[in-house]
Amino acid sequence: MISIDLIQSTAEVxxxxxxxxxxxxxxxxxKHAASTEDGDLSSFVLQAMLDNYKAAKEDRRAMCGDTxxxxxxxxxxxxxxxxxxxxxLETALRQATANATNGVPLRPNRVHPLWRTDHDxxxxxxxxxxxxxxxxxxxxxxxxxxxxxxxxxxxxxxxTDYRMLFPSDGIEGIKRFYLDSLxxxxxxxxxxxxxxxxxxxxxxxDTCMVLGxxxxxxxxxxxxxxxxxxxxxxxxxxxxxxxxxxxxMGFVGKNMVIDCNIEVGYCxxxxxxxxxxxxxxxxxxxxxxxxxDGRIEYRTDPDxxxxxxxxxxxxxxxxxxxxx
Amino acid sequence: MKPRQIRLSTTPTxxxxxxxxLGDIVYLDGLMYTAREGVYMRALxxxxxxxxxxxxxxxxxxxxxPAAAIxxxxxxxxxxxxxxxxxxFAKWLPEWMAKTGAKLIVGKGGMTSKDYKKFFVxxxxxxxxxxxxxxxxxxxxxxxxxxxxxxxEELGLAQAMWVLKCNNMGPFIVASDxxxxxxxxxxxxxxxxxxxxxxxxxxxxxxxxxxxxxxRSDELI
Numbered sequence: 001m002i003s004i005d006l007i008q009s010t011a012e013v014x015x016x017x018x019x020x021x022x023x024x025x026x027x028x029x030x031k032h033a034a035s036t037e038d039g040d041l042s043s044f045v046l047q048a049m050l051d052n053y054k055a056a057k058e059d060r061r062a063m064c065g066d067t068x069x070x071x072x073x074x075x076x077x078x079x080x081x082x083x084x085x086x087x088x089l090e091t092a093l094r095q096a097t098a099n100a101t102n103g104v105p106l107r108p109n110r111v112h113p114l115w116r117t118d119h120d121x122x123x124x125x126x127x128x129x130x131x132x133x134x135x136x137x138x139x140x141x142x143x144x145x146x147x148x149x150x151x152x153x154x155x156x157x158x159x160t161d162y163r164m165l166f167p168s169d170g171i172e173g174i175k176r177f178y179l180d181s182l183x184x185x186x187x188x189x190x191x192x193x194x195x196x197x198x199x200x201x202x203x204x205x206d207t208c209m210v211l212g213x214x215x216x217x218x219x220x221x222x223x224x225x226x227x228x229x230x231x232x233x234x235x236x237x238x239x240x241x242x243x244x245x246x247x248x249m250g251f252v253g254k255n256m257v258i259d260c261n262i263e264v265g266y267c268x269x270x271x272x273x274x275x276x277x278x279x280x281x282x283x284x285x286x287x288x289x290x291x292x293d294g295r296i297e298y299r300t301d302p303d304x305x306x307x308x309x310x311x312x313x314x315x316x317x318x319x320x321x322x323x324x
Numbered sequence: 325m326k327p328r329q330i331r332l333s334t335t336p337t338x339x340x341x342x343x344x345x346l347g348d349i350v351y352l353d354g355l356m357y358t359a360r361e362g363v364y365m366r367a368l369x370x371x372x373x374x375x376x377x378x379x380x381x382x383x384x385x386x387x388x389x390p391a392a393a394i395x396x397x398x399x400x401x402x403x404x405x406x407x408x409x410x411x412x413f414a415k416w417l418p419e420w421m422a423k424t425g426a427k428l429i430v431g432k433g434g435m436t437s438k439d440y441k442k443f444f445v446x447x448x449x450x451x452x453x454x455x456x457x458x459x460x461x462x463x464x465x466x467x468x469x470x471x472x473x474x475x476x477e478e479l480g481l482a483q484a485m486w487v488l489k490c491n492n493m494g495p496f497i498v499a500s501d502x503x504x505x506x507x508x509x510x511x512x513x514x515x516x517x518x519x520x521x522x523x524x525x526x527x528x529x530x531x532x533x534x535x536x537x538x539x540r541s542d543e544l545i
Contacts, residue, residue, distance in 0.1 A: 019391075041347055041497070041511075044327055048455045048462065048495055056404070056461035062391045064460035065406030105393040105403050108481050118480030120393075157409070166530050176526035183519070188433035188508045190409060192457045245518040248456070249497075250433075251511045281456055 002147060002290050004083040008092035010288050010296055014151045015070065015100030018286035019062040022053040023300035026196065026258065026283045029221035033194055033255040042253030046194075049248075049281055064282040067106035068155035070097050070122055071129040073218065073302065077144025078136050080292070090130055093149075098123045106153075131210075135308055136316060145292040150302045152217045152285045159191035159278030162209055167272055171233075174201070174274060175240065181276040182241050186256055189249030192280035194258045196221060197241060200275040203265030212275035215261040217285060218304035225262055226310065234260050248281075258283075263305065266312075327497075334384035334490060336427055341450050344498045346507040350452055351494035355382040355471060355487055356430065358389065360408060362483025364416035366475060368423070375474040376487065379425030387413060387431030389482040391460065392470070400470035405488070406458030407432040410451075418443040432457055434499040434508050441504035452496040453507075459495065466493025 022030075034046040056063040072093050076082075082089050098121035101108055108120040110127045122128065137144040161181050165173050178199065185191035198216025200208040224231035238260040247253015267273055289297045308316060327349045332340060334354035344350070357376060359367075366372045376382065387410045392402040410431030417435075420426065421443060429435075429444070430452045444451065454463065467488045474485040499507040532544040 040325055040327065044349070044495075045455055048459050052456065052459040052462045055465060059461060059465065061461050061464050062404035064456075064458045065388060065391050065404040065463065066408065066458065066460070067391045067404070102393045105391055105401050107389055107391040109389075111480070111482070116480075116483075118482060120481050163529060163533075164531060169527065169530050172525060172527040173529055176523070176528060179523060179526060187512055188409075189457060190433055240522070244522050245515045249453070250508055250515075252514050282458075282460075 001081045001083050002292055003294065004088045004092055006290060006294065006296070007082070007089060007149070008096050010290055011093055011096030011149055011151070012100050012103070014149060014286040014288055015096060015106075016104055017298070018151050018153050018284040019067050019104050019106055020056050020060055021286070022056070022063060023220070023283060023285060025220040025222060025300065027053060029258040030194065033258060037247060037253055037255055039247050039251055039253035041251040042247030042249070042255065045248035045251065046255070062104055062106060063284070064155065065107060066155055067104075067109065068153035068282070068284060069109055069127070070106070070151060070153050071131070073131050073133065073150040073152065073304065075133040075135055075148040075150070075304065077146045078134060079143040079145040080147050081145070082147065093128065093130055094123050097121070097128045133304065133309060135306060146289050148287060148289050148302070150218070150285065150287045150304070153282070154213070154217060155280045155282055156192060156278060159185040159195065159280070160276065162205065162273070162275045164205070165272040165274050166270065169272060177274055178237060178276060179240070179244070182244060182256060183246070185278065186244070186246045187250045191278040192282070193278065194248060194255045195278035195280050196283055197237070197257050197260045198277040198279065199237070199260065199262045200273070200277075201262060201264045202267035202273055204267070205273060207265050208273035209275045211263040211265050212277045214304060215263040216277040216279040218302040219261040220301050221259040223261065226307070230262050230264065234262050237262070331492065334382050334428065335379065336383065338448055341427065341448065342502050344450060344501065346498055346501055346505060346510065348498040349494065350496045350498060351466070351492045352384065352490045352496065353492060354384070354490060356384040356386050356490050357382055357488070358386045358486040359420070360387050360389070360413060360483065362479040363475065363485050364413065364420060366478065368416055368419050374424065375485070379427065382487070383425055383427040385420070385424070385426045385429050386488070387429070390486055392481065392486070394473065394476065394481070400473065402464060402467055402470050404460030404464045405467065406456070406460040406463060407454040409433045410435055414439050421447045421449060428452055430454070430496060434506060437504055437506035437509050440500045440506060444500055445502065445504045450498065450502070451500040453499040455495045455497055462495070463493060466490055
């Protein structure tokens with residue numbers, strides 16, 4: 001059984017790490033961008049961002065004043081048991097969010113959409129979002145009696161859009177909507193680029209948005225889709241985004257996209273839903289695996305999109321093989 | 325070529341402002357207050373008295389909500405500060421400038437050159453943009469102390485009027501000048517030349533959306 005106190009205390013550590021420590025994969029991507037940038041102003045901006053990440057870690061202060069909207073992804077191993085059950089888990093994550101908002105401190109961003117009521121703790125109706133995934137035991141595991149807690153502090157009012165495309169729109173239509181999203185939100189740097197661009201294709205309208213957001217927030221820079229043809233598109237789209245001629249803050253430059261990640265879901269036979277998401281210069285995510293024996297392993301790669309999460313068949317393959 | 329770096333008071337002289345060029349990097353000294361939609365609505369629409377002497381104490385309006393908390397003993401814990409996008413506040417700014425004598429509007433992403441010419445230039449005011457975005461930790465380092473937080477109970481922490489004592493706080497980028505030119509529009513114009521080429525081999529969506537046409541008698545197919 002996984003201790004509920006351990007869940008809450010770990011969640012508070014994750015809130016702090018996410019707000020303060022830029023993940024290494026993004027940092028490496030941005031350093032590479034800075035080394036290739038030749039626009040005067042964009043170069044200055046990228047260097048200032050690198051100084052900023054350093055200052056945040058030295059001072060243990062949030063990297064950005066807009067600390068985004070904290071949200072949680074919980075991935076449960078198939079054999080995980082949580083002390084107090086899922087209700088206790090959700091309470092612990094809400095409490096950790098509130099405590100960290102006043103502790104780090106974070107900006108209390110969450111308000112009621114109509115009455116603008118602010119609890120000053122980033123907790124309210126539907127906030128923080130908590131989403132779930134499940135995972136079978138890995139081949140080298142006896143039991144998957146662990147949970148992964150992942151917090152993402154997604155920033156940005158700008159950079160995300162959805163559109164219903166159709167098979168007749170083809171790759172040309174996908175490219176058009178991708179470029180439109182980058183150009184529209186890249187001007188004046190509203191998208192806080194260079195960003196990790198996530199693209200969701202297919203699913204339904206809601207799942208298309210979910211896929212795109214997860215593509216941006218739950219995959220790391222340098223990671224490729226396991227489908228080699230999608231991986232090719234990812235590389236092509238990254239190159240395309242960086243050829244616009246627009247850099248940080250919308251200044252002339254060659255770095256708009258630190259990486260482009262695409263996730264797909266099966267959709268209606270007549271449709272081709274598409275969403276575009278930008279995970280900004282403060283690509284904040286932090287992860288911990290909590291084991292039943294009390295061990296905690298911290299990391300920054302959510303490792304969300306396992307083969308199981310992308311499965312296509314009724315039965316999960318290892319189970320299928322076992323049955324044969 | 326590296327941009328010029330300049331230190332500037334938050335109650336700047338007209339001469340100091342006239343010196344600034346688009347793309348200069350500025351570091352601020354003195355008091356700066358945050359004011360965004362909450363403060364504008366309360367001061368301009370609800371006609372509440374502004375709890376500071378403006379512009380004598382500060383002529384710098386920051387479009388910002390800090391990542392900060394008020395501790396139980398009433399002291400402040402301020403971590404990072406960055407700006408929010410300013411274009412949303414254009415409707416209040418002319419009246420705000422007239423009322424407060426603000427000379428520096430500090431925010432994210434600037435305004436249009438039309439706005440600059442219409443109400444920045446006549447008020448002798450300039451726009452400074454934060455960098456990044458956003459360099460929250462660097463800007464947080466530049467806040468020597470929080471002098472006061474006004475209207476916290478009425479507006480909440482994020483919309484309250486935070487009065488920050490700045491010491492070499494930056495970097496900021498000069499995004500407008502005394503002629504009303506706009507740095508972002510200048511950059512957009514340079515980038516626009518490449519857009520046709522980059523869009524080659526793409527096609528418009530089969531299903532249009534209102535907004536792409538404003539004629540509601542049109543069909544979208």
